[in-house]
Amino acid sequence: MDFNNSIPIYMQIINELKKDIITGKLSPGEKLPSTRELAIKYSINPNTSGRIYKEMEREEITFTKRGLGTFVTESESKIEQIRNDMAKDLINDFVKGMTELGYTNEMLISIIKKESEEK
């Protein structure tokens, strides 16, 4: 994790975990590492791991079984919704930003096409 960054560490890790869930690296219902394990894995303070799970639970991405740990939500539709929300944010930021810079819709399409070919 990049401590030297304007994005809070807990946010950076939440995004990592969300991506792992969306791409299937973490399956629905799978147990997540304990707060202590997470703290060690990312060399962060256990308080910060706690905050990560609290926030993810608030967003209903995970749920907690007392005494057992934290688990990925079992709702596939919830996971799909997260993917859509994250995608929508990315799309909006991109289109809005480029438009403000004076790029037309045609330019956007050709830029993305070119980007795709290069990879």
Next chain:
Amino acid sequence: MDFNNSIPIYMQIINELKKDIITGKLSPGEKLPSTRELAIKYSINPNTSGRIYKEMEREEITFTKRGLGTFVTESESKIEQIRNDMAKDLINDFVKGMTELGYTNEMLISIIKKESEEK
């Protein structure tokens, strides 16, 4: 202008000014409002305006004539470079973010096409 709380006000205004320069609303060599005027315009503290101009000068977007004021850079290539840098950041964030979410290049193209038609 109403400010997004999570991004510092001075950053938001810098981005506004950058966009104004890129889109030609502010011409190369043009004088910017004085720190005091800017403070009134955006209802911010003059210190904050000062910080804005200092940061922009550091990025060579503007230059200062002592005792006279702050001016937009006269280098058209610098302005072009800023536009390209900002666009490249937007493109990278978008493509990288979407790819991490599992979207293919073809999907990106069709998403952008669809977005364009809606507007």
Next chain:
Amino acid sequence: MDFNNSIPIYMQIINELKKDIITGKLSPGEKLPSTRELAIKYSINPNTSGRIYKEMEREEITFTKRGLGTFVTESESKIEQIRNDMAKDLINDFVKGMTELGYTNEMLISIIKKESEEK
């Protein structure tokens, strides 16, 4: 520390800290005093300490771990580069300045030799 009036205090302290880093009084990776401690040490305002650390971070002399503090860069090559940059500036100012005053290279050498013997 007493401050030279014509140079901003924050600049003078930055130069002090740079020298401490270059001469090894501050080691790579070492934690710097907190902004509040620095403010007390030099009897300056905490705002001014903050500015010092922000500027040094911009120059990549230090880095910040959010919520933990400010640390000397761990890159030895960066430190070496800072030393070389500062030395190069001093050398250029000296040679350029003396040449403009009509001193020849031979005179420079003998002046420096004489200076060395006196100390």
Next chain:
Amino acid sequence: MDFNNSIPIYMQIINELKKDIITGKLSPGEKLPSTRELAIKYSINPNTSGRIYKEMEREEITFTKRGLGTFVTESESKIEQIRNDMAKDLINDFVKGMTELGYTNEMLISIIKKESEEK
């Protein structure tokens, strides 16, 4: 002149003029341009030219004949003294600065020798 510089414009021009006097480009007793001419030559405000001559007169580098203009001092020893003062400042800044960076006297001599050979 470089307006975008932490050194005040009037200081920059005074230094230019001092160098011209020291190197003989301006002879003892020679008439300097009028404040208006100076203002045009350097595209500065006439107030600034006035300040330049006032400051140089205070340092006894120039003198004024009412209604006739401003002239370079006729004292050769004064000119020699200015040269020595400027040189002494340059030498001190250099030796003090390099010593603080950890350079030894031997290193200074070899650096200056190397610089001389390159030119």
Next chain:
DNA sequence: GTGGTCTAGACCACT
């Protein structure tokens, strides 16, 4: 009038 610096004091999110 212009930007630059500094103090004082406050609030904030993050670890």
Next chain:
DNA sequence: GTGGTCTAGACCACC
């Protein structure tokens, strides 16, 4: 406790 941001108000040199 850590740095980051902001306001308020002051003073300064420079043009």
